[in-house]
Amino acid sequence: MSGGYDDRDGKIWMDGKLVEWRDAKVHILSHALHYASSVFEGERCYGGTIFKSRQHSERLRASANLIDFEVPYSVDQIEDAKAQVLKANGLTDAYVRAIAWRGAGPDMGVASARNPVRMAVAAWEWGAYYGDAKTKGAKLDLSKWKRPSPETIPSEAKAAGLYMICTMSKHAAEAKGCSDAMMLDYRGYVAEATGANIFFVKDGEVHTPKPDCFLNGITRQTVLQLLREKDIPVHERHIMPEELEGFQQCWLTGTAAEVTPVGQIGDFTFEVGAMALDIAESYETLVRS
Template sequence: MAGYGDRDGKIWMDGEMVEWRDAKVHVLSHALHYASSVFEGERCYDGKIFLSRKHSERLHKSGEMMDMPIPYSVDEIEAAKQAVLDANNLTNAYVRVIAWRGAGEDMGVASSRNPVRMAVTAWEWGSYYGDAKYKGAKLDIAKWKRPSPETIPTAAKAAGLYMICTMSKHTAEAKGCSDAMFLDYRGYVAEATGANIFFVKDGEVHTPIPDAILNGLTRQTVIQMLKDKGITVHERHIMPEELADFEQCWLTGSAAEVTPVGQIGDYMFEVGALTRDISESYDKLVRA
């Protein structure tokens, strides 16, 4: 497959459908220099985007937190996503919606006079972690830590929050791992570079409180699924040394879906019955 900048297809950009290769931004776009950008990653299954409206609503909230109001309503974003799927004849796809401060009168830290722009793209994308989806991903432990919500709006899905994710994933891949797990600024287990994390012990599930990480929509969905199955879920602070006592582990995210984890650093986990059940149940739910 060609690189992402050189493909056939259509991209919705600022209210118009443009050719894929013509979807360009100016080099002095504020987002390129100061990371003034928010986005959503979504999956479309059999013609329907899972939790589509919730994603669009979160994009709006992220924009508000970044002092960057999105110039399109939730209904308009929903229509744009469907238009992109239709224009590209896609029924099973990954959908990326991004809003950013463009080029304008300001070219410094301040950018209130620059327009907020938005684009919607979609493409076919298989399992985010490849065959790890079935046999269990191997994770490194990142040297970087998730920051305090007093330093940056950690509840926003903002591009700047992913800088340490890119660096950590590169390091992990160089070690033969699929991804990396972060601790937060206090030393608690946080998340992977683009997914939330769950653990199993004695038939009960433990997952970090989202007080310094994004409370993922897939995370919320999986927690409700577990509760509906009568499984106890503990949302709490988890110390890294507790990993030695957990039996199973999985990641959740719109891209990751539900992906089993077989190893984090020196800690090993089985791809057990509960992990497989949740993964299969999630696959059924998103296609229901």
Template sequence: MDGAFDDRDGTIWMDGTLVDWREAKVHVLTHGLHYASSVFEGERCYNGTIFKGHEHSQRLIRSAELIDMELPYTAEEIDAAKDDMLKANGWTDAYVRAVAFRGSGQDMGVSAARNPVRLVVAGWQWGNYYGDAKMKGAKLDISKWKRPSPETIPSQAKAAGLYMICTMSKHAAEAKGCSDAMMFDYRGYVAEATGANIFFVKDGEVHTPTADCFLNGLTRQTVLQMLHERGVTVHERHIMPEELEGFEQCWLTGTAAEVTPVGQIGDYSFEVGQMTRDIAEAYEKLVRS
């Protein structure tokens, strides 16, 4: 599937109706465009089944609630919308994007209580998020932007506005020849990449930042469960920047990223070791089982 995202063949689900891809439009005075009153989910469909699709639908509803927005659909109805979109396009393997936002209405200021909440479900065929880094290890920059305090944002919402600094960080990283950027949090602890959670390995044990000011990803939760089932000791804790030098392996997790090895973060290098490869392979098997 090639070309600009607004000029493709296909079908998109909008507010209960399947529409032609090129006709899936909103007005320029849509509240979500001006004030980021929008939440979304990124999901992957493998062999005709969306991995943890219902959990993603539930999280979309929770994210909306966290930004004071009530979705006019249940999780089951959102599940059905995703299935309808995939069937209409004839896809069994695809990336799925559900996005809910405040549309155009009587309000066009910060307040938008009288505006309708809209839901769109689209999809596309997408390979490795980090390209060949999936095999040799991604190269990460270190962002100048930090994940903010949960006292300033709804950090457990997958909300569009929270990704502004992620876009800026990824652009800066790509300009340096990197795939992505790692971010610290407001306290100076290691947090995550711009759209993926992060794991480290040292002496056969795994260390991952506590998800207390960034999204606790569904892929992160899945990988944690996999590690526990394998008897691997996992430390969910605050990680200081100076600890990066002592870690041997590193990987990222996310619906788009899946499990991607990291070979370098700034000046720190990591091997694509056996545990990283094992977890990546086991995750691939799990999502396709």
């Protein structure tokens, strides 16, 4: 594929049927465009199989419920839609994006209970999210924006509106020559990157922020299981930013990021060490097994 994401050949599943890629459009007065009433999933297909596909479909529906709407398709129907998209586009290794949103309808204000809920699934070829960082280590900025309190947002939802400060943080990081930014939470604890969870290593043990105000990623949960199977001690806890000076290794996890070592966060540096590389290799083996 080439060109902008709105100008490509292929098929997108939309509201129950496959349509031409360029015809997959929404009205300018769609509620989601104005009020962020949208949830989505990012998934990767390896060798024809989407890793933890059903778990992603279940989370899509759960996210919608958390922002007060119902996806009008069952998990089985969402699974079938993803299979149709991959087959129609001849893809076996791909990134898959499922999205559900409140569309245009009788309501055009904050409230939108009468508007229809729509859904689409697209897929495309997509390589490493951070380029050559898997071998060299990603460079991260420190974001000025903080993940908010779960009393102010539904932090367990993978909702479009929650990514606004992530986009702003990533743009600021890229302007400084960084790949991404690390965000703190509203209390000042280390939280996550803009679209990935974060892990640290100190003296052979792993430390990772407790996901009590940000998304507990599916890849994060997978990596935690890999660490347990390797009998590596893991501490899920609140981490203060000044602790970064004492950590020796660091990596990010996410569907897009997969497992990506980090070489620098602000003024703190980390080695692309054996544990980070081993976990990355183990994850790669798992998703292709």
